[in-house]
Amino acid sequence: MxxxxxxxxxxxxxxxxxxxxxxxxxxxxxxxxxxxxxxxxxxxxxxxxxxxxxxxxxxxxxxxxxxxxxxxxxxxxxxxxxxxxAQLLSLGVGLEGHLSGRENAVLNGMLLGKTRKYMLNCVEKIKEFSELGDFFDCPVNTYSSGMVARLGFSVAMEVEPDVLMLDELLGVGDVGFAEKSNKAMEEKFSSEKxxxxxxxxxxxxxxxxxxxxxxxxxxxxxxxxxxxxxxxxxxxxxx
Amino acid sequence: MTNKTLSQFLTNIVRYKDIVWYRTLAQLKSESKQFYLGYIWFLLEPALATATLFLVFGVILNNKSGEFVVFLVIGMTVWQWFEAGVNEGMMGTKMKLPILSQIPLPKYLFPLVQIFSATWKFAFVFMVVLTFAWVCGFAPNKHYPELLIVLGAQLLLIVGIALPCSVAASYYEDTMRVVQSVFRLLFYLSGIFFSAEKVPEELKMWFYVNPMAGLIESYRAIILHQSAPELSLVLYPLMLGCVMAILGVICCVAIDKKLMKSVAV
Incomplete structure (x- = not known):
């Protein structure tokens, strides 16, 4: 063995x-x-x-x-x-209210250890996963708390640390998105990570x-x- | 220890340069979006401060010459860069504690973002000041390249004061009040609205202990008097800034993983 x-x-x-x-x-x-x-x-x-x-x-x-x-x-x-x-799953840490969801996604990903180029490449994927639609290009201070959580979670899912650390497994956003986010997190548990x-x-x-x-x-x-x-x-x- | 700290700092700068650069731009954009007049405030703020000084020293004390206006504008603009850079840089870590409690980032990162953001605003205003000086009859001259050395010395001085203060301000909010009180005093002692020639000879040595006094005089020597700045007046803030900046980096590295055990977010 x-x-x-x-x-x-x-x-x-x-x-x-x-x-x-x-x-x-x-x-x-x-x-x-x-x-x-x-x-x-x-x-x-x-x-x-x-x-x-x-x-x-x-x-x-x-x-x-x-x-x-x-x-x-x-x-x-x-x-x-x-x-x-090793990275803690932090939802929406450091979001700038006056900047758009797109700009925040890139900046947030960079803080979490990814390069700008990497984040620019996956920003559309983040938009799609977050289901924010046109709001993705609106300032974050126009978002509801659920929308902020969706953005934060979608960015966090794109950042792939060697060790992912989760402080409680919580559903994010409304019922539909909570199910989706739980599924995404459970996928991490069935991977090699x-x-x-x-x-x-x-x-x-x-x-x-x-x-x-x-x-x-x-x-x-x-x-x-x-x-x-x-x-x-x-x-x-x-x- | 110091060599290790310095090499760690340089490695981190390469690693985090993109974060510093793009967060600086984001900060400027975010700041401008908070106001109806947006970026115009970057210019309006120093203009209003200069107008206040002109009202007091130019109109009431009857000194309305074009040279005096340029004299005031130079002093006020570079002073505001110094004040904003140190004050905002000092609060850089404190303001971002929620981020630093989740993500391990060097503790000089956010102070540098704040300082560079203040520097960009100043760069924009300074270009307008140089153009204004030209319109008033003080054309660019052969000493203009020396402005870069004076600007560099001032930037280093800002970094050197802001970094150790950012460490102190993260632990003790009192730091902010102490620094603001010192700034109130220095504002009147930096020769912003009077020339260094008016300082009595026996007090000159003390006047130049304040590094900003020498720097403001150096800017004016180049722009107004078309002469080279006195070497000692630039070297002193340059050396002081250098020593303080190294000390600041050492302090930031020393508290790196200790800070979040001592402060409440």
């Missing part, structure tokens, strides 16, 4: 948020802060679909930001394979992922097959 390639290794990671920055704050001279992650360890293999499960506030979103390279750990080690591009999905829903993790990591209070509770982890997690939540 071939040994699977580890592309990300998280070893005993601890991460602390520090927000005491006021001259009259009693904690300003202390190194105290809020430890969102205390001791998290797991591995991500190439091509796998990994689910990260945990309650609200357990440190899942912080972990995603760490893996995306937005923040760094305060202790422990993080190994990310050289040149690996490495996907990390975070959720507090064991059924979603069980349905879509190969393996799961359970995190609670910033610590790894369990790592293993989705059957076992989901079952133990559900029991713990009901206890």
């Amino acid at each position: 071939n040994e699977r390639e580890v592309i990300i290794r998280v070893s005993n990671i601890g991460l602390c948020y520090n927000t005491h920055r006021q001259v009259f704050s009693k904690k300003r001279h202390t190194k105290e802060g809020f430890w969102a992650l205390e001791d998290v360890s797991f591995e991500v293999y190439k091509g796998e679909k990994l689910g990260i499960i945990g309650r609200n506030g357990s440190g899942k979103s912080t972990l995603m930001k760490l893996l995306a390279g937005v923040i760094c750990q305060d202790r422990g080690e993080l190994y990310v394979k050289k040149g690996l591009h 490495t996907v990390i999905l975070i959720s507090h829903n064991p059924n979603t993790i069980h349905r879509l992922c190969d393996r799961a990591v359970w995190i609670d209070n910033g610590r790894t509770v369990m790592e293993g097959s989705t059957d076992v982890v989901s079952e133990k997690y559900t029991k713990a939540m009901k206890a």
Whole structure:
């Protein structure tokens, strides 16, 4: 049996948020802060679909930001394979209200790591997928929130990172588009792509992922097959 | 550490140059679309500021010569570039925290976009100023190429002040208030509406501590007096800008993955 390639290794990671920055704050001279992650360890293999499960506030979103390279750990080690591009699925981040959907699609794709040329080549595909029609060339500040989400999702689907990270699997827009967006996301799960999905829903993790990591209070509770982890997690939540 | 930081900065500049360029253009377009008069405001804003100064120092204090108007326009235009570049550059990171909380981007990226956007607006206005000076009898002369060095020194100075301030402003909003107070003082001490000759000899050394004072005088030397600017007046802001810009890049790299752990979005 071939040994699977580890592309990300998280070893005993601890991460602390520090927000005491006021001259009259009693904690300003202390190194105290809020430890969102205390001791998290797991591995991500190439091509796998990994689910990260945990309650609200357990440190899942912080972990995603760490893996995306937005923040760094305060202790422990993080190994990310050289040149690996791990990207959080961010819908509509950085859209400029006065610019059109087309202009925003290109600018947004560039922020997400694609070249301008690449984005110009796929902009028609984005227009088609988003079903925005003539609105695609109108300023984004004339869009409804559903239309903004459609644009954001359509751009995100065109940006192909090595590791796609999803913070909850949510339908985007109205019923029709929600179905379409869910289908597009599920296609990512049946492809060769490495996907990390975070959720507090064991059924979603069980349905879509190969393996799961359970995190609670910033610590790894369990790592293993989705059957076992989901079952133990559900029991713990009901206890 | 510094060598590594610098080489990382240069690699990133090549990697992110397109983002900086197209976001700068998008920023200009977006800014113009916010107003009914659109791009006209880029010209109208410095024109109104100069008209205010002319009303006070030209009409009320009776100094209505064409030379004085050009003198004022030069001082006011380059000052506004400096002020807008530093103020907007300083807020570049702070304003884009929602993006930076999702996507790992260098923390000097958005300050540079803001600075280049202010620079484009200035470039457009400066061309009009040079044409206006010509109409008023101050034709282009052999020292005009030297303007590029003065402009370069000022751009570097803006980058050098804005980058460290953008780091500080991301953590502490107080930075903005401190910088604005310093700017209010510098506005009166940069020789925008008076000539450096009027500064008492014993205070001249202190007057030129403000790098903008020397730069404004250099622009006027070239455009109005058709002479070469004094070397020290250009070298000082150039060196200061260089050192501060390197310091700014080091600060931006140092906080790169720490910033989002300390600020609320």
